[in-house]
Amino acid sequence: MFDKILIANRGEIALRVIRAAREMGIASVAVHSTADTDAMHVRMADESVCIGPPPGAESYLSIPAIIAACEVTGAQAIHPGYGFLSENANFVQIVEDHGLKFIGPTAEHIRIMGDKITAKDTMKKLGVPCVPGSDGGVPTLDEARKLGDEIGYPVIIKATAGGGGRGMKVAASADEMERAFLTARSEGKSVFGNDEVYIEKYLTTPRHIEIQVFGDGKGGAVHLGERDCSLQRRHQKVFEEAPGPCITAEERARIGKTCADAIANINYAGAGTIEFLYEDGEFFFIEMNTRLQVEHPVTEAIYGVDLVHEQIRVAEGLPMSFTQDDLVINGHAIEARINAEKLPEFAPRPGTISQFHAPGGLGVRMDSALYDGYKIPPHYDSLIGKLIVHGRDRESALSRLNRALGELIIDGVDTTIPLFHALLQEPDILSGNYSIHWLETWLESNPLE
Ligand code: ADP
Numbered sequence: 001m002f003d004k005i006l007i008a009n010r011g012e013i014a015l016r017v018i019r020a021a022r023e024m025g026i027a028s029v030a031v032h033s034t035a036d037t038d039a040m041h042v043r044m045a046d047e048s049v050c051i052g053p054p055p056g057a058e059s060y061l062s063i064p065a066i067i068a069a070c071e072v073t074g075a076q077a078i079h080p081g082y083g084f085l086s087e088n089a090n091f092v093q094i095v096e097d098h099g100l101k102f103i104g105p106t107a108e109h110i111r112i113m114g115d116k117i118t119a120k121d122t123m124k125k126l127g128v129p130c131v132p133g134s135d136g137g138v139p140t141l142d143e144a145r146k147l148g149d150e151i152g153y154p155v156i157i158k159a160t161a162g163g164g165g166r167g168m169k170v171a172a173s174a175d176e177m178e179r180a181f182l183t184a185r186s187e188g189k190s191v192f193g194n195d196e197v198y199i200e201k202y203l204t205t206p207r208h209i210e211i212q213v214f215g216d217g218k219g220g221a222v223h224l225g226e227r228d229c230s231l232q233r234r235h236q237k238v239f240e241e242a243p244g245p246c247i248t249a250e251e252r253a254r255i256g257k258t259c260a261d262a263i264a265n266i267n268y269a270g271a272g273t274i275e276f277l278y279e280d281g282e283f284f285f286i287e288m289n290t291r292l293q294v295e296h297p298v299t300e301a302i303y304g305v306d307l308v309h310e311q312i313r314v315a316e317g318l319p320m321s322f323t324q325d326d327l328v329i330n331g332h333a334i335e336a337r338i339n340a341e342k343l344p345e346f347a348p349r350p351g352t353i354s355q356f357h358a359p360g361g362l363g364v365r366m367d368s369a370l371y372d373g374y375k376i377p378p379h380y381d382s383l384i385g386k387l388i389v390h391g392r393d394r395e396s397a398l399s400r401l402n403r404a405l406g407e408l409i410i411d412g413v414d415t416t417i418p419l420f421h422a423l424l425q426e427p428d429i430l431s432g433n434y435s436i437h438w439l440e441t442w443l444e445s446n447p448l449e
Helices: 011-023 040-044 063-073 089-097 107-114 116-125 141-151 174-192 249-265 296-303 307-315 394-407 417-423 427-431 438-445
Strands: 004-007 027-033 047-052 077-079 155-163 166-171 197-201 207-216 221-233 236-242 269-279 282-289 332-339 355-357 364-368 383-391 409-411
Touching: 004 011, 004 063, 011 027, 011 040, 011 307, 011 364, 011 383, 027 040, 027 063, 047 063, 063 089, 077 307, 089 107, 107 116, 107 282, 116 155, 116 197, 116 282, 141 155, 141 174, 141 197, 155 174, 166 174, 174 197, 207 249, 207 307, 221 249, 221 296, 221 438, 236 296, 236 417, 249 269, 269 307, 296 307, 296 332, 296 364, 296 383, 332 394, 364 394, 383 394, 394 417
Parallel strands: 004 027, 004 077, 027 047
Antiparallel strands: 155 166, 155 197, 207 221, 207 269, 221 236, 236 332, 269 282, 332 383, 355 409, 364 383
């Protein structure tokens, strides 16, 4: 059992992990940059270590600084949160080489799933349905053109190393292939250091449905149903819900079992998310995330489990605390991601929080590292809070979200809260009738103030 763990992250996710550790009787070590000296995760942890200057590359991504912080404090394990080093196989290897435990999957699993071509190939072999497309990488424009004709337009060209919505370009017709192919390649090269790309059929009106899986690392695995994350802007999630409004219990059981079996087969350890596009009753694998997701709380709400607690247990070598039969859905949950951004252009707006008041009451969870007087540093992601509501059914979750948004006060900076007020007036949102393109189309005709 661990006595002390280090959290290699900041913001709300660092608090999330500190809370789980404390409930398990484990001490926590926060690391922080000089821009985060006054951050809430530093205040809330049992100990803290400054690991470098503000830029992420010199602090939260500095492997030597993080390993040294473990050695100085005697932390036995590292929780990476999401983003930063959470899907860096090299980091995991170094952590293990130093006799520390990484709270997450093995370096090998992270490496396989971090390369989208290898991930797709692996999943295909494990019986997971994939988007039709090229068999592996497409090295030349001529081959890309040939494949475009074969698969049929529109197609999407994706960098195998891509992520966060970067390194993807759609070609609506053969005319657009050259531009899309070259742009995806150069973006792959400049942002991710790898210019290999592959091609997929571009699905026109799919939903983004992802399956939460959990493995014990010894061939045991379960699924915790789906999250619908179709409301996106620039391929980035904005609003997530579970269960998916359009997924039946039979579909959930079938795709869930396929996913759980796949990760059991490879002895996967810890939390993972298998992402699909869903169209006309069919699931198509796009990628796997080998970490805790931003939107994990909606799954926790409806299944009544603590996924971080479970991650720590499995890292300690203990069995999972639930079986598939224990996992029964109770109600409906929705998450709204609150960003410090100015609408309508979603421009990042760091600044000082003059007043913060979190909503409360039955079925309301606010995961945020804000406090009155907090200065949001300009160096990091603009996510400043996640409002998660849980109700008996979708309708009550929606009215609870409306009520909780009304109580939430974040003064001093612009936020995306008005977007959610506006979305809750929309019949399509209220009925759950939206695809991955709904939000961008809606934003074109609904300029937000
Ligand atoms: P990233 O790793 O950058 O998040 P993903 O492969 O997970 O990239 O895709 C992100 C989003 O891009 C999806 O949720 C979906 O909106 C869109 N997308 C990806 N592949 C396709 C496809 N084949 N057809 C249509 N949309 C796609």
